[in-house]
C-alpha cells in the first residue's frame with residue numbers, strides 16, 4: 348500500500364499531524380508539502396490523504412487548487428481529508444465542508460477535524476492581534492483532538 352500525504356501548514360500544526368500520521372499508517376508513505384513542492388505525484392499511490400489549516404474561515408489556496416485540479420484522479424483513490432482549526436462544533440463542521448469539493452467529501456473514506464493550536468511566538472503582530480480576538484487569549488493554546496486523530500488513522504487503515 349502506497350500513501351501520498353498532501354498538505355499545507357502555516358505555523359506548524361498540520362506538519363506535526365502529518366508526521367504523526369506518517370509514523371502510524373502502514374505501508375510506504377510519501378509526504379508532499381504543497382508550499383514547497385508543486386510536483387505532486389499521486390499516480391502511483393493507492394491512498395491519498397489531504398490536510399490543511401483554516402485561516403479567516405478558509406483552507407490554504409494551494410490545497411483548494413490541488414483538489415480542484417485533481418478531483419477526477421482523487422476519486423479513484425482511498426481518500427482521507429482533514430483540517431486543523433480552532434473552532435469546534437457546527438462552525439468547524441462548516442469549515443471542513445467548505446474546505447474541500449463536494450465530490451471529494453462524497454468519496455472520502457474518512458474525514459476529520461483535528462483541532463488546532465496557537466503558538467503565539469510563531470505569529471506576526473497582526474496574526475497575534477487576530478488570535479486575541481478569535482481565541483481571547485494571550486498565551487499558547489493546544490486544542491488538538493487526539494481522539495479524532497486516532498479515529499482517522501483507524502478508519503484509513505480499515506480494509507475497503
Ligand SMILES: Cc1cc2nc3c(=O)[nH]c(=O)nc-3n(C[C@H](O)[C@H](O)[C@H](O)COP(=O)(O)O)c2cc1C
Nearest residue numbers: 356357358359360361400403404432433434463464
Ligand atoms: C491569523 C489566524 C487566523 C485563524 N483563523 C481561523 C478561523 O477562521 N477558523 C478557525 O477555526 N481557526 C482559525 N485559526 C486557527 C488555526 O486554524 C490553527 O491555529 C491551526 O492549528 C493552524 O495550523 P497550521 O499551523 O498548520 O497552519 C486561525 C489562526 C490564525 C493564526
